[in-house]
Amino acid sequence: MKSFVLIEPGKVGWHDSPEPELTPWGAILRPVAVAPCSSDVHTVFGGGSRKAPNLILGHECIGQILQVGQYVKDFKPGEIVAVPAITPDWRAPSIQEGNFNHASAPFSGHQLGRSQPGVFAEKFLIPDADTTLAKIPQGVTIPQALMCVDVVTTGFTGAECANIKFGDTVVVMGIGPIGLMAVEGARHLGAARIMAVGTRTVCVKLAREFGATDVISYKEGDVVQQVLERTGGVGADSVIICGGGDQVFSQAFDMVRYGIGTVSNVNYFGGTGSLPFPKFSGGRGMAGKTLRTELARGGRARIERMMKMVEYGRIHPEKLVTHCLSGLDKIEQALYLMKEKPDDLVKVMVEINWERQ
Numbered sequence: 001m002k003s004f005v006l007i008e009p010g011k012v013g014w015h016d017s018p019e020p021e022l023t024p025w026g027a028i029l030r031p032v033a034v035a036p037c038s039s040d041v042h043t044v045f046g047g048g049s050r051k052a053p054n055l056i057l058g059h060e061c062i063g064q065i066l067q068v069g070q071y072v073k074d075f076k077p078g079e080i081v082a083v084p085a086i087t088p089d090w091r092a093p094s095i096q097e098g099n100f101n102h103a104s105a106p107f108s109g110h111q112l113g114r115s116q117p118g119v120f121a122e123k124f125l126i127p128d129a130d131t132t133l134a135k136i137p138q139g140v141t142i143p144q145a146l147m148c149v150d151v152v153t154t155g156f157t158g159a160e161c162a163n164i165k166f167g168d169t170v171v172v173m174g175i176g177p178i179g180l181m182a183v184e185g186a187r188h189l190g191a192a193r194i195m196a197v198g199t200r201t202v203c204v205k206l207a208r209e210f211g212a213t214d215v216i217s218y219k220e221g222d223v224v225q226q227v228l229e230r231t232g233g234v235g236a237d238s239v240i241i242c243g244g245g246d247q248v249f250s251q252a253f254d255m256v257r258y259g260i261g262t263v264s265n266v267n268y269f270g271g272t273g274s275l276p277f278p279k280f281s282g283g284r285g286m287a288g289k290t291l292r293t294e295l296a297r298g299g300r301a302r303i304e305r306m307m308k309m310v311e312y313g314r315i316h317p318e319k320l321v322t323h324c325l326s327g328l329d330k331i332e333q334a335l336y337l338m339k340e341k342p343d344d345l346v347k348v349m350v351e352i353n354w355e356r357q
Contacts, residue, residue: 003120005054006051006055034146036338040113065079088109158294168238175200196215198243237262238264249275262290
């Protein structure tokens with residue numbers, strides 16, 4: 001079957017891959033809408049752990065079920081469903097300890113396009129359908145549901161792990177699609193003041209629509225100093241890291257409050273080595289500042305909750321989709337759009353009409 005794969009680090013292409021084999025609890029689907037992610041860009045161009053030869057890429061998808069295994073109860077062929085980007089290994093014992101994303105191995109919750117074939121193919125397998133696939137509520141559109149499978153849940157995870165309380169001041173570092181949903185998540189959790197750090201015009205506009213009260217640009221001076229000046233030298237109650245290079249890690253510690261401040265990171269830091277920990281703003285190890293480093297929350301119940309937020313008009317993630325392409329063969333173009341990030345791009349969606357393929 002036709003699939004879009006990682007040939008070798010830095011090189012992608014189309015490949016004739018073997019079709020997936022149905023498992024007793026699983027489902028085989030075909031994609032009807034996909035979205036390349038910055039994580040796909042990192043996988044291809046940013047190094048990281050060694051991947052299988054000709055690994056099929058992709059983990060953001062709305063799919064149509066073609067077959068289900070003998071033990072699948074809640075889904076049937078023909079259904080259009082949301083496919084969560086994070087698919088925990090639900091049968092690993094550590095799941096019962098609440099270790100959803102690293103239950104059987106580090107990052108075992110992030111299987112699609114990483115340790116198992118992804119969704120950029122004519123067909124793909126979800127090994128545990130009932131616990132993973134998500135029902136799309138009536139009235140929720142394909143673009144809305146597609147944004148929920150990764151972008152919404154990741155941004156909201158960043159906000160949830162930031163210990164936000166009513167009336168708090170929150171800084172969101174990086175306002176690409178994940179950061180924009182972190183802004184939205186912080187607003188819903190009760191943040192009074194949300195400072196969005198970013199410069200791209202399309203993202204700044206959306207950040208304000210989603211709840212940002214301030215926009216901070218690195219082009220207008222040191223980001224940390226701007227936050228401290230706007231908070232009377234106290235700093236923010238929480239900082240959510242959603243983008244940027246290694247320096248944002250220490251910047252977050254520099255700008256968050258002593259004693260009760262929380263830094264929540266959902267950003268991917270590529271390469272090896274160490275992230276800088278600032279001794280001074282870290283109180284030489286005794287500042288009372290909390291750090292959370294999290295992979296997005298996934299699975300069926302989580303994504304169905306995200307889509308309820310759309311169903312009842314609480315969030316409007318479809319605004320993130322600035323570019324739309326048509327056809328399975330446009331996935332490569334979409335990936336390079338996410339890599340190059342033209343000024344008017346937030347997210348690109350690829351729709352696949354199988355009658356025209």
